[in-house]
Amino acid sequence: MGKKLTDKQIRAYKLRSGDFEGLSVVEAAAKMGVTRQAVTLLLKRAEESCPELFPILTKQEVNVKTLLVLGWTNEDIADKLQVNLSRISQVIRKTNEKQGTTCGRPVKMLKYETWMDSKIRERF
Secondary structure, eight states, X not given: OOOSXXXXXXXXXXXXXXXXXXXXXXXXXXXXXSOHHHHHHHHHHHHHHOGGGOXXXXXXXXXXXHXXXXXXXXXXXXXXXXXXXXXXXXXXXXXXXXXTOSOSSOOOOOOXXXXXXXXXXXXX
């Protein structure tokens, strides 16, 4: 089985992704020695080949998302990242839009408890 992405697509992705360098399109283009349109086209084609890698989150979005998952409050995140509280709200909203989610915090999962046996109406 061949490679799904070209070397240039991989480089553009790594330069842009918050999981790696987290650069802007303009910064990534300058580092690659191409236009920003070329970087955008490389990423568009990469998304067609590997949609599971997208959407690309910025470095700040990755940091905020990580701290949210760890249970940090917005105030604590703002203090840690040295930004104002409204910026954290903006980042959470933008991340949710990119990922198609509605909540920045993980949902508490239910787990099986023995008392639940008496509540079962029908087994399947």
